[in-house]
Amino acid sequence: MAQxxxxxxxxxxxxxxxxxxxxxxxxxxxxxxxxxxPSGCGKSTMLRLIAGxxxxxxxxLHIGERVVNSIDPADRDxxxxxxxxxxxxxxxxxxxxxxxxxxxxxxxxxxxxxxxEAAHLLNLTDYLDRKPSQLSGGQRQRVAMGRAIxxxxxLFLFDEPLSNLDAKLRNQMRIEIKALQRRxxxxxxxxTHDQVEAMTMADRIIVMNGGQxxxxxxxxxxxxxxxxxxxxxxxxxxxxxxxxASVEQGAVVLGGQTIAxxxxxGPVTVGIRPEDIVxxxxxxxxxxxxxxxxxxxxxxxxxxxxxxxxxxxxxxxVVAAVGPxxxxxxxxxxxxxxxxxxxxx
Amino acid sequence: xxxxEWIYAWLLVLPAFVFLITFTHLPAVEALVNxxxxxxxGRRPSMFVGLGNYQKxxxxxxxxxxxxxxxxxAALTVPTSIALALAMALLVHRPFxxxxxxxxxxFTPTVLPLVAVANIWLFFYAPGFGLIDQIRxxxxxxxxxxxxxxxxxxxxxxxxxxxxxxxxxxxxxxxALQTVPETLREAAAIEGCSKWTFFRRVTLPLxxxxxxxxxxxxxxxxxxxxxxxxxxxxxxxxxxxxxLLYYIFETGFRYWDTAYAAALTVVLILILSLAGLGxxxxxxxxxxxx
Numbered sequence: 001m002a003q004x005x006x007x008x009x010x011x012x013x014x015x016x017x018x019x020x021x022x023x024x025x026x027x028x029x030x031x032x033x034x035x036x037x038p039s040g041c042g043k044s045t046m047l048r049l050i051a052g053x054x055x056x057x058x059x060x061l062h063i064g065e066r067v068v069n070s071i072d073p074a075d076r077d078x079x080x081x082x083x084x085x086x087x088x089x090x091x092x093x094x095x096x097x098x099x100x101x102x103x104x105x106x107x108x109x110x111x112x113x114x115x116x117e118a119a120h121l122l123n124l125t126d127y128l129d130r131k132p133s134q135l136s137g138g139q140r141q142r143v144a145m146g147r148a149i150x151x152x153x154x155l156f157l158f159d160e161p162l163s164n165l166d167a168k169l170r171n172q173m174r175i176e177i178k179a180l181q182r183r184x185x186x187x188x189x190x191x192t193h194d195q196v197e198a199m200t201m202a203d204r205i206i207v208m209n210g211g212q213x214x215x216x217x218x219x220x221x222x223x224x225x226x227x228x229x230x231x232x233x234x235x236x237x238x239x240x241x242x243x244x245a246s247v248e249q250g251a252v253v254l255g256g257q258t259i260a261x262x263x264x265x266g267p268v269t270v271g272i273r274p275e276d277i278v279x280x281x282x283x284x285x286x287x288x289x290x291x292x293x294x295x296x297x298x299x300x301x302x303x304x305x306x307x308x309x310x311x312x313x314x315x316x317x318v319v320a321a322v323g324p325x326x327x328x329x330x331x332x333x334x335x336x337x338x339x340x341x342x343x344x345x
Numbered sequence: 346x347x348x349x350e351w352i353y354a355w356l357l358v359l360p361a362f363v364f365l366i367t368f369t370h371l372p373a374v375e376a377l378v379n380x381x382x383x384x385x386x387g388r389r390p391s392m393f394v395g396l397g398n399y400q401k402x403x404x405x406x407x408x409x410x411x412x413x414x415x416x417x418x419a420a421l422t423v424p425t426s427i428a429l430a431l432a433m434a435l436l437v438h439r440p441f442x443x444x445x446x447x448x449x450x451x452f453t454p455t456v457l458p459l460v461a462v463a464n465i466w467l468f469f470y471a472p473g474f475g476l477i478d479q480i481r482x483x484x485x486x487x488x489x490x491x492x493x494x495x496x497x498x499x500x501x502x503x504x505x506x507x508x509x510x511x512x513x514x515x516x517x518x519x520x521a522l523q524t525v526p527e528t529l530r531e532a533a534a535i536e537g538c539s540k541w542t543f544f545r546r547v548t549l550p551l552x553x554x555x556x557x558x559x560x561x562x563x564x565x566x567x568x569x570x571x572x573x574x575x576x577x578x579x580x581x582x583x584x585x586x587x588x589l590l591y592y593i594f595e596t597g598f599r600y601w602d603t604a605y606a607a608a609l610t611v612v613l614i615l616i617l618s619l620a621g622l623g624x625x626x627x628x629x630x631x632x633x634x635x
Contacts, residue, residue, distance in 0.1 A: 053535075073534045073535045074535060074538075076535075079535065080532065080535050082532060083528075086528040086529050086532035088529065090551060099533075099538070100537060103537040147532075
């Protein structure tokens with residue numbers, strides 16, 4: 001278990017592309033941090049910088065007490081789970097899990113014991129003598145996990161480990177990985193493009209976009225107080241509604257109606273989560289529902305509010321129909337952004 | 346209805362079948378048959394001798410010499426060309442500036458006809474003014490006639506084969522190396538696996554199917570490719586570079602002892618079949634097919 005500190009860590013590729021703009025943050029001992037963002041946002045590069053698979057252009061990286069900038073991946077005392085699992089196809093599960101220990105010249109009986117323990121923990125005991133090609137996707141995923149935990153590293157790195165699994169298995173493995181990390185208490189960095197994975201697994205989320213960190217916070221902070229319109233629209237499904245409004249004499253005005261108080265003057269982007277717009281016969285605002293998406297537990301109403309599209313999420317027992325609808329908004333749940341920079345006001 | 350489909354089926358395979366039988370199966374059977382008869386001469390018709398031709402081989406010093414030479418030749422060319430091919434593939438399988446030119450340079454000997462290659466090497470070996478002799482003379486060594494001396498002729502011929510074959514086999518290894526996923530290398534790097542260990546424990550096992558394929562081909566070629574012997578040494582001097590297939594040619598088409606040549610051919614085919622089967626059998630347990 002170790003603390004990981006990044007100080008102005010930066011990656012520029014030889015062709016001049018800046019994949020990671022100077023990034024600074026600290027991951028506490030035992031913390032589960034998820035790097036999330038769209039493809040090409042630099043999250044995988046960030047992970048590979050920590051792993052030592054990419055050279056650091058600038059900045060300082062600490063793992064535990066050591067500066068590891070120029071230390072080989074093998075000597076950083078880390079373990080990594082790859083998207084395609086990177087299992088050795090010609091070796092049995094037992095050999096795959098024990099390979100890292102064997103390379104470190106650990107005694108055979110200790111390897112045997114550690115592999116058995118890891119296999120027991122991951123329900124792989126019956127599959128130890130099979131080859132990866134004889135396993136299902138979920139089992140391969142577990143072997144990759146086993147290979148990581150058997151080494152007892154300072155730090156776990158996960159590079160989109162669930163993206164090759166089907167939806168059902170993904171949900172199951174998500175819980176298993178989280179539970180395992182809790183039990184072992186190893187500091188973990190997890191990369192994903194799936195915001196649901198990020199929300200459900202993380203102690204803290206780091207949202208990245210265009211090589212830059214947009215926001216660092218707990219899932220709740222990131223969800224309720226997005227730092228930018230990018231975070232607001234990336235986190236949460238359906239995404240936060242972003243509406244153009246204006247601030248006039250200390251009030252936010254949308255479609256001629258005041259919806260909240262805000263100091264300043266000029267245009268503003270109002271962010272409101274779909275579940276914070278509530279159908280209410282006595283509500284102050286009128287919207288026009290154009291389409292209803294049935295999701296079972298709840299419904300998404302697609303509507304027009306003051307000429308702008310909005311989504312409203314309602315519970316399954318709320319009666320809704322296409323046509324005009326009166327709604328109320330939870331004023332405390334509103335976010336305001338500068339329309340020019342996209343940053344939170 | 347069934348009958349009709351069967352007729353169609355037979356008609357469809359007929360052309361291929363006719364050619365295969367006429368030019369492959371019939372000659373093979375005929376060779377087998379001929380090998381147990383004597384060659385017909387003007388004054389003496391062909392007569393049945395059973396295994397006589399085969400017994401004759403055991404007393405034929407040139408045959409024994411050719412067998413030893415062929416074995417030595419295979420033992421020299423097969424491992425060397427495979428090792429060289431793998432080494433070249435490892436050198437050029439990652440992109441760097443000029444990699445395409447480098448790959449082409451390695452591959453060039455393959456596209457040249459073997460007879461042309463033999464002529465090039467004949468120049469290299471030529472005593473007095475050949476490339477090798479010029480280098481030797483530059484360093485003050487005496488002139489040497491590699492292809493013309495009994496103790497070096499076979500090696501001179503073997504070197505040409507290796508030079509020609511390594512580039513061809515490299516292509517297969519190159520393709521195989523590209524299929525080893527990069528993430529395996531990265532996973533191994535994190536697990537503290539040295540480059541050499543990774544090559545030995547991961548890369549080599551993963552490209553084993555290719556190695557097997559290449560080695561079967563190399564063995565077959567070692568017995569099959571003798572074009573350069575015609576150009577360079579003609580099996581000489583004093584049968585020093587006599588290979589089995591060249592001996593078959595000499596027996597059959599220079600001395601017109603076709604029956605004996607047929608028997609020799611049967612032996613050659615037997616050796617090749619056994620070598621091929623043996624390789625598949627021996628390697629089967631160590632080859633990991635994906």
